[in-house]
Amino acid sequence: MEQNLHKLFKPSSDNKESKLSSDIWNVIESKTTHMTKQKTLFYLSIGAMSLVGTIFSVKSLIEEFLRLGFFNYLSLIFSDIGVITTYWREYTLTLMDSLPVTSLIILFSLLFILFISIRRVSYKFRRKFSII
């Protein structure tokens, strides 16, 4: 009985499935292309914005370093190493105090976003060219 029922339930093909498969594939391909374009555009804009931000952030970081006298404290290493080794704890604290922490955090965040964007865009391009 079991085998007979399997035979009875075997669907009669109306030949629509073969065309259907390629139609669906075309829809998926066009959706993939559209999505890839959108994502690439998104990451390109994010990348461009973070690049501009990085440039400004580097400029402001240098200004901050100069304002807080970081380079002056740093140059002491080359001028008077004896004093530095004697008072190395105080020197380290002063040097750390003259670091523009906020600007550094902003710069590293922007560099991280830029790196992620470049990675994503290059991945999309690699996939696109591997399909072609």
Next chain:
Amino acid sequence: MEKSDEKLVEEYLDGEESSFKILLDRYTSHIYNFSKRFVGVEYANDIVQEVFIKIWKNIENFNVKKANFKTWIFTIARNTITDYLRKKKMVSFSSLDKEDETFADNIEDEVVLPNEALMKLEDKEFLNNLLDKIPAHYKEVLILYYQEEMTFSEIGKLLEKPLNTVKSYHHRALVLLRDMVHHN
């Protein structure tokens, strides 16, 4: 040797686009024939397309530990058909799942459909008409078991029902078919 569904999914997720095409070619006719039984030929195409778009969008969520690929895509197909039937305000699978589910028949299925009944069912149109008259969840079990050649265990996972319930549905469906053949 033919690659397994799970291997193809893995390859697709690793960037091999053509693996999805193989899966699509492999399952289009299955999903089409399954959908056709519930929504008719005219809407089966739309259902199949919707099912594969959903699969494509959610393939990253496929978990081989939870279910095999075939069970997973049939679950998506079932949900899509249910949504469609609900929109059309037709009877859905789930609305018919309320009856006693703990009953497990112990009668051998072999005696349920005698040869004369089977001979009558050879008329495909007659069989299709009878299938349209039995409750949707019974019909579903018969189609998944005989047409899609799934095991009771796979059907249980798909319908989220215990194994005994599925066997019970199967048995009751055959009894119903037999009674309907007699009445015709």
